[in-house]
Amino acid sequence: MITLDLSLPDTRYPIHIGRDLLDDANLILPHLPQRKVAIVTNTTVAPLYLARLQGALEAAGVAVLPIVLPDGEAYKTWDTLNLIFDALLSSRAERKTTLIALGGGVIGDMTGFAAACYQRGAPFIQVPTTLLAQVDSSVGGKTAINHPKGKNMIGAFYQPRAVIADMTLLDTLPQRELSAGLAEVIKYGLLGDADFLAWLEANMARLVARDHDALAHAVRRSCEMKADIVAQDEKESGVRALLNLGHTFGHAIEAGLGFGAWLHGEAVGAGMMLAAALSHELGWIDAAALARTERLIAAAGLPTRAPDLGVDAWLEHMSHDKKVESGRLRFVLLKALGQAAIVDDVAPEALQRVLAGPYIRRDTAY
Amino acid sequence: MITLDLSLPDTRYPIHIGRDLLDDANLILPHLPQRKVAIVTNTTVAPLYLARLQGALEAAGVAVLPIVLPDGEAYKTWDTLNLIFDALLSSRAERKTTLIALGGGVIGDMTGFAAACYQRGAPFIQVPTTLLAQVDSSVGGKTAINHPKGKNMIGAFYQPRAVIADMTLLDTLPQRELSAGLAEVIKYGLLGDADFLAWLEANMARLVARDHDALAHAVRRSCEMKADIVAQDEKESGVRALLNLGHTFGHAIEAGLGFGAWLHGEAVGAGMMLAAALSHELGWIDAAALARTERLIAAAGLPTRAPDLGVDAWLEHMSHDKKVESGRLRFVLLKALGQAAIVDDVAPEALQRVLAGPYIRRDTAY
Ligand SMILES: NC(=O)c1ccc[n+]([C@@H]2O[C@H](COP(=O)([O-])OP(=O)(O)OC[C@H]3O[C@@H](n4cnc5c(N)ncnc54)[C@H](O)[C@@H]3O)[C@@H](O)[C@H]2O)c1
Ligand SMILES: NC(=O)c1ccc[n+]([C@@H]2O[C@H](COP(=O)([O-])OP(=O)(O)OC[C@H]3O[C@@H](n4cnc5c(N)ncnc54)[C@H](O)[C@@H]3O)[C@@H](O)[C@H]2O)c1
Ligand SMILES: [Zn+2]
Ligand SMILES: [Zn+2]
Numbered sequence A, B: 001m002i003t004l005d006l007s008l009p010d011t012r013y014p015i016h017i018g019r020d021l022l023d024d025a026n027l028i029l030p031h032l033p034q035r036k037v038a039i040v041t042n043t044t045v046a047p048l049y050l051a052r053l054q055g056a057l058e059a060a061g062v063a064v065l066p067i068v069l070p071d072g073e074a075y076k077t078w079d080t081l082n083l084i085f086d087a088l089l090s091s092r093a094e095r096k097t098t099l100i101a102l103g104g105g106v107i108g109d110m111t112g113f114a115a116a117c118y119q120r121g122a123p124f125i126q127v128p129t130t131l132l133a134q135v136d137s138s139v140g141g142k143t144a145i146n147h148p149k150g151k152n153m154i155g156a157f158y159q160p161r162a163v164i165a166d167m168t169l170l171d172t173l174p175q176r177e178l179s180a181g182l183a184e185v186i187k188y189g190l191l192g193d194a195d196f197l198a199w200l201e202a203n204m205a206r207l208v209a210r211d212h213d214a215l216a217h218a219v220r221r222s223c224e225m226k227a228d229i230v231a232q233d234e235k236e237s238g239v240r241a242l243l244n245l246g247h248t249f250g251h252a253i254e255a256g257l258g259f260g261a262w263l264h265g266e267a268v269g270a271g272m273m274l275a276a277a278l279s280h281e282l283g284w285i286d287a288a289a290l291a292r293t294e295r296l297i298a299a300a301g302l303p304t305r306a307p308d309l310g311v312d313a314w315l316e317h318m319s320h321d322k323k324v325e326s327g328r329l330r331f332v333l334l335k336a337l338g339q340a341a342i343v344d345d346v347a348p349e350a351l352q353r354v355l356a357g358p359y360i361r362r363d364t365a366y
Helices: A044-057 A078-090 A105-117 A133-135 A167-172 A175-191 A195-210 A213-230 A238-243 A247-255 A264-281 A287-299 A311-318 A347-354 B046-057 B079-088 B105-119 B130-139 B167-172 B175-192 B195-208 B212-232 B239-244 B247-257 B264-281 B288-297 B311-317 B346-356
Strands: A002-007 A012-018 A036-044 A061-071 A098-103 A124-128 A142-147 A150-157 A163-165 A330-334 A338-345 B001-008 B011-018 B036-042 B063-069 B097-102 B122-129 B140-149 B150-157 B161-167 B331-336 B339-343
Touching: A002 A213, A012 A213, A012 A311, A036 A044, A036 A078, A036 A105, A044 A061, A044 A098, A044 A167, A044 B105, A061 A078, A078 A105, A078 B079, A078 B167, A098 A105, A105 A124, A105 A133, A105 A142, A105 B150, A124 A133, A133 A175, A133 A213, A142 B079, A142 B346, A150 B079, A150 B105, A150 B339, A163 A167, A163 A213, A163 B161, A167 A213, A175 A195, A175 A213, A175 A238, A175 A264, A175 A287, A175 A330, A195 A213, A195 A287, A195 B239, A213 A238, A238 A247, A238 A330, A238 A338, A247 A264, A247 A311, A247 A330, A264 A287, A264 A330, A264 A347, A287 B311, A311 A347, A330 B001, A338 B063, B001 B212, B011 B063, B036 B046, B036 B105, B046 B063, B046 B097, B046 B167, B063 B079, B079 B140, B097 B105, B105 B122, B105 B130, B105 B140, B105 B150, B105 B331, B130 B175, B130 B212, B161 B167, B161 B212, B167 B212, B175 B239, B175 B264, B175 B288, B175 B331, B175 B339, B195 B212, B195 B288, B212 B239, B239 B247, B239 B331, B239 B339, B247 B331, B264 B288, B264 B331, B264 B346, B311 B346
Parallel strands: A012 A163, A036 A061, A036 A098, A098 A124, A124 A163, B011 B161, B036 B063, B036 B097, B097 B122, B122 B161
Antiparallel strands: A002 A012, A142 A150, A330 A338, B001 B011, B140 B150, B331 B339
């Protein structure tokens, strides 16, 4: 196991990365102000891992309230959140009861937001069970639920007391979900670390085959980079926007196809291709760099071609993005492989050329 | 106008207190990151004051989205909060749109919580229109909505960027609501300032008659004391509990009679009497001090006798209080008039004697 330390102005917390951490109650105990927790999970993850975590905690004398929610992004809503509040209030959970999220990003986002709001703030621990949650959503303190009019529109910045990323939990993850998580891993390489990018090119086959050591290294480097950026900009006013590489295009794909048609990570994969293509269009990266990007995204099992939404739909969906400032489109683009920058004055013609270019599929209907 | 400065570890903001402040857009403009605001108010306050605030802002070039909610504590719910989110999202309000609460504590608590959650945090300004909101709920950053299983159970600590307390708005406040606000004013005198308590004894008639100067002084001193306590303990882990003087008993009255039968401030009035009686029972304040307390509460137009809930119901409702730590009853009691302390080892017999004593009405059915 290795432990990273995320330091923020008001708080700091450990990110533990390793194997078989689920059974180790000692990673959790130091963070409990009271020997009472609620484990929030879903109907898919509960049969796989709830008993182990609950058993380890109970053996250490901790009272456990399990809260099992329905599975799916469609349930990342106020109504589901309310199931958490109902369970907590029915069991008279006090403000010091710790909420433990055991699941992917959906469970992590909802549990974190529930913890942020329950009696104005209960302690919270993340046990991410998807690769995406381990490298992205569990680190950094963004929590949210969806609103019918927009994804992640209602939420809070609220930091966990600890993150426990157990590589062995990824053994049961569907392959598509693993690839989706790899999209975010590739993102870190592209946006800020050329060496890590090269390591990913050399090791993508091991990652896709779920080699625990390779995964642990990828999670570690991803978390380090995210922690570093979050520490500089907890409330997302500046540099944190770099983490949105591929996401402005990606969100448009998700919205354009209807959320759920593609996984988020798949949309980010194709979105990063478009961001790279736009960077190439602006003369920042060359054709070889573009080809390297494409090979890596493909090796992760991700799409490298976005669906053909039509230029109007692209612009419409991109302008709905939460990152829009005073109506202006902002992109995260690549100055080089391993070096991203925030750009809000992209020439409309350059964008149009990319949206009419080879990284948009024209052969398939959606 | 006088301006207090509330300094917290992460933020500071002004509390403006005076007359005819509603028409002065200059108190608001410096706090707007974008010339766009949503004014959240209710069906009672909107006809009285919305046009004035909206007009002043529009004249200064600010785009205004008015959001008028139904009036009443019964609407302090997620469903009503969602009306705010719906309106913001329908008008494509960005994360920098400022939410202005124009109303009493219900509007302030809901608007603050909506601002805390909207896109994980939008700017927020308080324009409190009840005395209670001016001296209590608008200052300190507690926001919340109710849950069917408990009041204020879901919320956030979230600070406004400014508080604007205009005494002239109190002219239209129902007398019962004015008295309810005075309960919290008396609370500040009792818990920490014997001089202010003496000033209140001398000036209660002017306050009840809504003399603007007297009100401004009372609001100022109350806000100073609250700001002071909040600055020491923003997240309510210690000294902030002093602000709950009268509230453990008061909440039991509200819960026991059914919320809404008595106003919160009325319950706090009778609750402070019981806290004073318990302090007397423990030998901390003498009979003369108890009598002074009673005269002041009565002069504010507040009940000095609590309803007879029965000992079991008292204990049951008090143990539901959010301030309970690990199942233990905590009281805020008076070491002297003007000096409160937190006590969690009150002898059950002393409590029983108070609950069987003269400050409980036995003559009326509820
Ligand atoms: N907070 C943030 O900073 C942040 C960042 C990125 C994404 N997100 C959010 O994260 C969510 C996506 O997260 P996700 O990709 O983890 O999706 P997810 O939580 O829906 O998990 C994907 C699927 O895998 C299942 N699953 C989880 N762990 C498993 C395991 N170990 N074995 C077998 N199945 C398992 C889940 O039940 C689900 O069916 C979105 O809601 C997104 O908005 C948040
Ligand atoms: N956040 C905190 O720290 C805190 C502290 C104390 C109380 N509270 C909350 O505050 C709420 C109570 O606040 P409140 O006492 O202001 O009640 P309220 O907001 O319900 O207002 C009382 C009534 O007066 C009306 N009103 C408001 N201003 C008026 C005006 N100028 N003229 C005429 N009518 C007016 C309102 O529409 C309402 O009908 C409760 O929900 C309580 O939980 C919060
Ligand atoms: Zn992402
Ligand atoms: Zn009160």
